[in-house]
Amino acid sequence: MLLEVKDLHVSFHTYAGEVKAVRGLSYTLNKGEVLAVVGESGCGKSVSVQTVLRLIPIPPGEIKKGEILLNGRDVLKLSEKEMQKVRGNEVSMIFQDPMTSLNPTMTIGRQIAEVLTRHQGMRRVAAMEKAIEILTLVEVPNARERAHQYPHEFSGGMRQRVMIAMALACSPDLLIADEPSTALDVTIQAQMLDLLKGLQKKLQTSIILITHDLGVVANIAQQVMIMYAGLAVETGDLREVFYDARHPYTWGLMKSMSRLDLNRKRRLTPIEGVPPDLLNPPEGCPFADRCDYAMRVCREEMPELKIVSGNHGCACWLLHEEAPKVSRPELNGG
Amino acid sequence: MVRYIIKRFLISILTVWVVITATFFLMNLMPGKPYTGEKAIPKAIQENLNAKYGLDQPLITRYFIYLKNVSRGDLGMSMTYKNREVSEIIRDNFPVSADLGIRSLIFGVIAGLFLGVISALKHNRGWDSFSMLVAIIGVSLPSFIIGTMLQFGLGLKFSAFIKDLFNTDFQLFPIALWESPWHKILPSFALGLASLALVARLMRTSMLDVLNQDYIRTAKSKGLSYRTVVMRHTIRNAILPVVTILGPLSAAVLTGTFVVENIFAIPGLGKHFVQSVGMYDYTMIMGLTLFYASFLIAVNFLVDILYGIIDPRIRLAKGKI
Numbered sequence: 001m002l003l004e005v006k007d008l009h010v011s012f013h014t015y016a017g018e019v020k021a022v023r024g025l026s027y028t029l030n031k032g033e034v035l036a037v038v039g040e041s042g043c044g045k046s047v048s049v050q051t052v053l054r055l056i057p058i059p060p061g062e063i064k065k066g067e068i069l070l071n072g073r074d075v076l077k078l079s080e081k082e083m084q085k086v087r088g089n090e091v092s093m094i095f096q097d098p099m100t101s102l103n104p105t106m107t108i109g110r111q112i113a114e115v116l117t118r119h120q121g122m123r124r125v126a127a128m129e130k131a132i133e134i135l136t137l138v139e140v141p142n143a144r145e146r147a148h149q150y151p152h153e154f155s156g157g158m159r160q161r162v163m164i165a166m167a168l169a170c171s172p173d174l175l176i177a178d179e180p181s182t183a184l185d186v187t188i189q190a191q192m193l194d195l196l197k198g199l200q201k202k203l204q205t206s207i208i209l210i211t212h213d214l215g216v217v218a219n220i221a222q223q224v225m226i227m228y229a230g231l232a233v234e235t236g237d238l239r240e241v242f243y244d245a246r247h248p249y250t251w252g253l254m255k256s257m258s259r260l261d262l263n264r265k266r267r268l269t270p271i272e273g274v275p276p277d278l279l280n281p282p283e284g285c286p287f288a289d290r291c292d293y294a295m296r297v298c299r300e301e302m303p304e305l306k307i308v309s310g311n312h313g314c315a316c317w318l319l320h321e322e323a324p325k326v327s328r329p330e331l332n333g334g
Numbered sequence: 335m336v337r338y339i340i341k342r343f344l345i346s347i348l349t350v351w352v353v354i355t356a357t358f359f360l361m362n363l364m365p366g367k368p369y370t371g372e373k374a375i376p377k378a379i380q381e382n383l384n385a386k387y388g389l390d391q392p393l394i395t396r397y398f399i400y401l402k403n404v405s406r407g408d409l410g411m412s413m414t415y416k417n418r419e420v421s422e423i424i425r426d427n428f429p430v431s432a433d434l435g436i437r438s439l440i441f442g443v444i445a446g447l448f449l450g451v452i453s454a455l456k457h458n459r460g461w462d463s464f465s466m467l468v469a470i471i472g473v474s475l476p477s478f479i480i481g482t483m484l485q486f487g488l489g490l491k492f493s494a495f496i497k498d499l500f501n502t503d504f505q506l507f508p509i510a511l512w513e514s515p516w517h518k519i520l521p522s523f524a525l526g527l528a529s530l531a532l533v534a535r536l537m538r539t540s541m542l543d544v545l546n547q548d549y550i551r552t553a554k555s556k557g558l559s560y561r562t563v564v565m566r567h568t569i570r571n572a573i574l575p576v577v578t579i580l581g582p583l584s585a586a587v588l589t590g591t592f593v594v595e596n597i598f599a600i601p602g603l604g605k606h607f608v609q610s611v612g613m614y615d616y617t618m619i620m621g622l623t624l625f626y627a628s629f630l631i632a633v634n635f636l637v638d639i640l641y642g643i644i645d646p647r648i649r650l651a652k653g654k655i
Contacts, residue, residue, distance in 0.1 A: 055555055080560075087557035095555075100548040105570050105645060114566075115556045150646040166556065 001069075002173055002206050003029040003052070008066035010047050013059060019278050021047040023230040025066075026305075029223070031173070034200060034207045036221035036238075038214060038253065040275055044230040045210045049176045052208075053087050054078075071173070089119040092167035096179040098159035102151040108135070108162050109147030115169045134165045138195060157188035161195070168199065176208045181216070193220060214257045218242060223311075226250050229275050229286035232305065236312030246314040248291045251329055285317065293318060293326050342638070346631045353627040354404065354620070358397055361619055368413045368614040387413060387617075400620065409624070410617035414610070420621035423606060428625075430512060431591045431602035437522040439587050442529030447576065449530070450537025451569060457542060465534055472531025477590060481524035481597040485509045489520060510599040521598045525590060529583050533576055540572040547571075570644070577641050581634040589626065 010022040022044045029035050037045050050056050052068055054075065068075045075086060095101045103111060112134060113127035122130065128147065135143035138161040151159060160180060167175055177196065181189035197220050200207055209221060217224055217238070224241040226234040226249060234247040245251055252271035273290040276282055285291070288298040297317050305315040318326050369375055369383050384390045388399060403410060409420035453465035489509035496506060508517045544550065545568055553567040592604030603622070610618035642648055 053555060055551060084557045084559060087555055089557055093555040095548060095552060097548060101552045103549045103553065103567050103571070104647060106566075114558065114562075118556065118558055118562075152647045163552070166552075 001028055002031045002071065003208075004067075004069040005048075005052070006067040006069070008048060008051065008068065009064040010044075010051055010056065011062050011064055013062065014279075017279050020281055021230055021278060022051070023278075023281065025227075025230070025232055027225055027232060027235060029174070029206055029208065032204045032206055033223055034209060034221045035223040035225060036217040037208060037210045037225050037227055038212060038217060039227035040212060042278075043227050043275055044278075045227050046178050048227070048230075049178060049208055049210060050093075052174075052176065053091055053093055054083050055087075055093070085119070088115050088167075088172070089170045090172055091174045091176065092170070092172045093176045093178065094160070094163045094167050094180045097183045098156055098163050099183065101163055102159055104151055107148050107150055108154070112147075112162070112166050112169055115166060119170045131165070131169070134169055135162070138162075138165045138168070138199070140165070156184050157191065160184060160188075160192055164195065164199070168203065168205070171203060172205060174206045174208065176210075178210045179212075180209070181213075182211075189216075196220065214253060226253070229281060230278060231286065231302075231315065232313075233287065233316070234312075234314045235305070236308070236314075237310070240308075240310065240312040244308070244312065245328065246308055246312075246319060247287075247316045248293055248318070249287050252290075255329070285315075295323070342635055346628075346635065349631055350624065350628055354401065354624060355397075357620060357623045358400065359393075361616060362393055364614070366614055368616060387411070389616075404624065409621035412618050413615045414613045414618070420617050423618070424603065424621065424625055427601060427603040427606060430600060431588070431595065431604060434512075434518070434521055434525060434594065434600060434602060435584070435588045435591055437518060438524075438526030439529060439584055440526075441522055442526035442587070443533050443576075443580070443583075445526075446530040446533025447537050447573070449534040451541060451564075451572075453534070454538045454541030454545065454572075455564065462538075465538070469531040469534045469538075472527040473535070475527075476593075477524050477528060478593050478597055480527055481521070481594055484520045484524055485597070510597075512598070512600045512602075517598075521594050521600060524597070525587060525594045528590070529587055532579070532583065536575055536579065537572060540575050541568060544568050544572040574641070574645055577637060577644060580640075581630070581637040584633050585630045588629065 005025060005027050008022055008025045009020070012019045012021055025044070025048050027035070037049065039045050047056060047061075051063060052070070052075065054063075056063075063076055066076070070086070070091065075083065078086065102108070109128050109131045112131035113122075113124060116122045116127040116130055117124060120127075132143045132147050135147060140146055140158060140161050146154075146158075151162075154162065164180075180196070181192045184192060193216055196207070196209075199205070200220070207220075209216070211217060221238055224234075224236060224238055225232050226241070226247065228249050234241060234245065234250050241250065245254065249271070252269075255269040256271060258268055271290055276286045276289065282288065282299070284297070284299040284301055285294075285303055288294040291298065295317060303315045303317045303320070305313045306319050307313050308319065317323055368387070368389065369380055375383075381390070388396060391399070400410070407421075409424075412418045412420055412423060415423065449465040449468060453462040456462050484507070488507040493505055493507055497503070506516060507520050508514070509520075511517055512521075550563065550567055553563045558567075589604075589607075591602055592608055594600070595602040595604045606618060607622045607626075609615075610622060
């Protein structure tokens with residue numbers, strides 16, 4: 001077991017009050033596996049993974065409760081100094097927007113070499129050589145020349161490759177990719193995911209991939225976690241979640257996904273409404289207001305995450321034995 | 335780069351020419367003439383003086399004569415000081431002004447950067463309030479008030495207190511004049527406080543902006559120490575706006591020396607700059623304007639080059655302009 005998150009609660013204190021961004025999240029990740037975290041914007045995906053590296057600003061953020069065990073060690077109990085040894089070394093991160101995530105006044109090579117000098121005690125010249133090597137690995141052409149250039153001389157896709165190179169420089173156990181392809185155009189997105197997938201196979205790094213694109217998930221992940229309003233509503237192996245989805249929110253996500261292999265005349269069905277305000281999260285299931293199958297109990301009490309089969313868990317009252325039997329809607333024949 | 339420098343140099347010459355022309359004609363539009371002050375001068379003497387300084391020539395002719403002289407580096411004789419060349423007055427007095435200006439600029443920029451960085455890093459805490467209090471005082475109080483208060487508080491009262499305490503004659507903060515290094519403390523502080531305030535506020539804003547940038551989060555996620563994140567990633571990017579205002583700032587400090595020089599009785603160039611206008615000292619007005627203008631152009635040029643060194647995005651590609 002590489003990573004085990006137990007009952008994580010993260011809040012942000014704002015002028016309006018306490019925003020409960022993550023409200024009791026638990027998940028695990030094995031060595032060498034890819035976990036995809038899927039959900040709408042603002043449902044706590046980024047916060048929950050940034051907490052693993054303790055990158056959320058405190059204050060206003062606060063980790064209220066929970067444990068994050070990385071190789072058996074609780075990172076929430078580490079000192080800032082010890083945490084710095086984890087960041088970029090054991091766990092590293094790729095961010096959403098490669099256009100703004102690189103320091104504009106430092107050459108690409110130095111930005112990569114910096115990680116190596118910091119964590120592996122390499123000399124600057126040696127680190128630079130290694131940086132060029134890694135740039136070649138992430139398929140940046142003319143790596144030797146490019147290493148001496150500045151971020152503004154790179155395109156968006158190339159910059160994201162640089163980010164990946166930087167993240168992989170110290171061969172971390174875990175790579176967290178926070179929507180790594182969202183800010184890129186579609187053709188580059190595909191390249192980026194292929195690259196990540198290839199590198200994952202080669203280096204056997206575990207990856208947590210945040211995305212709201214289910215197509216991406218199917219392509220790369222082994223484990224899936226569907227998040228909604230700071231909670232995991234459905235988790236499991238890729239096949240289980242894709243072919244045997246149990247949560248109405250997962251159904252909604254699948255219906256809103258565009259697919260090339262199906263009837264083009266079919267319109268995409270969006271999920272009506274917006275996620276609840278996490279300043280005052282509802283007492284019951286947060287999805288109840290948008291759910292076609294909501295019952296009275298849904299608004300009164302939050303359902304527990306129930307094991308459906310094997311790894312597959314789902315937090316929905318429909319799974320209760322007294323609930324009416326609802327069959328899964330036709331998901332484009334998927 | 336070489337082509338860029340040559341081009342900038344030519345543009346600078348052009349700018350200087352525009353300054354000369356505008357000043358020359360504006361100056362002659364002023365009501366009154368040299369040697370027409372309170373004292374009535376006999377007509378014959380007046381004519382002699384006019385002839386000596388070439389004032390009997392038509393305006394256009396004088397303009398071209400002046401251009402010709404300037405191009406040979408000759409700024410002419412002062413019209414108020416007997417037998418003193420303008421360039422000689424500049425040579426004698428400017429070093430004092432420059433000394434004062436540079437001291438206060440260095441003090442203002444370094445202390446300002448320090449306060450700005452500290453207050454951004456300790457945002458909304460004691461240090462931040464303290465720095466911004468200093469900055470607000472610096473922005474709102476003009477140098478002549480600061481100067482006078484320093485003279486009274488430190489120069490007079492504090493020194494008297496020290497004298498009583500240690501029974502010595504040593505003056506830690508002399509009230510006026512420009513002799514020992516001790517004399518330079520109060521005027522440099524009085525003049526530098528405004529730049530300190532400006533730099534501190536600008537640096538604070540800029541630091542806060544940079545600290546919220548994505549690349550700072552990237553730097554943190556790489557496991558770099560707080561020190562490295564601040565020194566290598568934040569300050570270097572945050573300092574750019576401060577570098578930009580260095581040009582105008584040195585202009586402000588340099589022309590602002592006049593007030594401080596007056597209060598502290600410092601024999602600088604500022605006095606001549608202001609007095610020459612009242613005295614209709616045509617050559618002096620022209621000479622000093624030209625001198626200050628060239629100086630500022632040179633400073634701005636240096637700042638542009640410095641900017642290119644710090645920010646690679648505006649560094650010029652080889653051969654391109």
